[in-house]
Amino acid sequence: MNMEVHxxxxxxxxxxxxxxxxxxxxxxxxxEDIILSSFFDTPPEATMIGSIVPLSG
Structure with a gap:
């Protein structure tokens, strides 16, 4: 996005x-420039991949 403001x-x-x-x-x-960045500060061992609640089949 280019924006010019006076x-x-x-x-x-x-x-x-x-x-x-x-x-x-x-x-x-x-x-002159604004640079945006972000980071994810949760430790990897706290990240749950997959279903949070076990699904019984």
């Missing part, structure tokens, strides 16, 4: 942040 004369007086989520970006000002 904020001429932008003034920020006060900012209050009440909560932060795991995918938050707070930016005031200019940025």
């Amino acid at each position: 904020n001429w004369g932008l003034q920020v007086g006060n900012v209050q942040i009440d909560a932060i989520t795991s995918s938050s970006v707070f930016l005031v000002g200019d940025s």
Whole structure:
């Protein structure tokens, strides 16, 4: 996505942040690039592959 925004004369007086989520970006000002990434921090031994509840047949 290419986006061009012009904020001429932008003034920020006060900012209050009440909560932060795991995918938050707070930016005031200019940025040439924003690179997004993510990771999965659950250890492999805690990951269940297949049915969580055993199915009887």
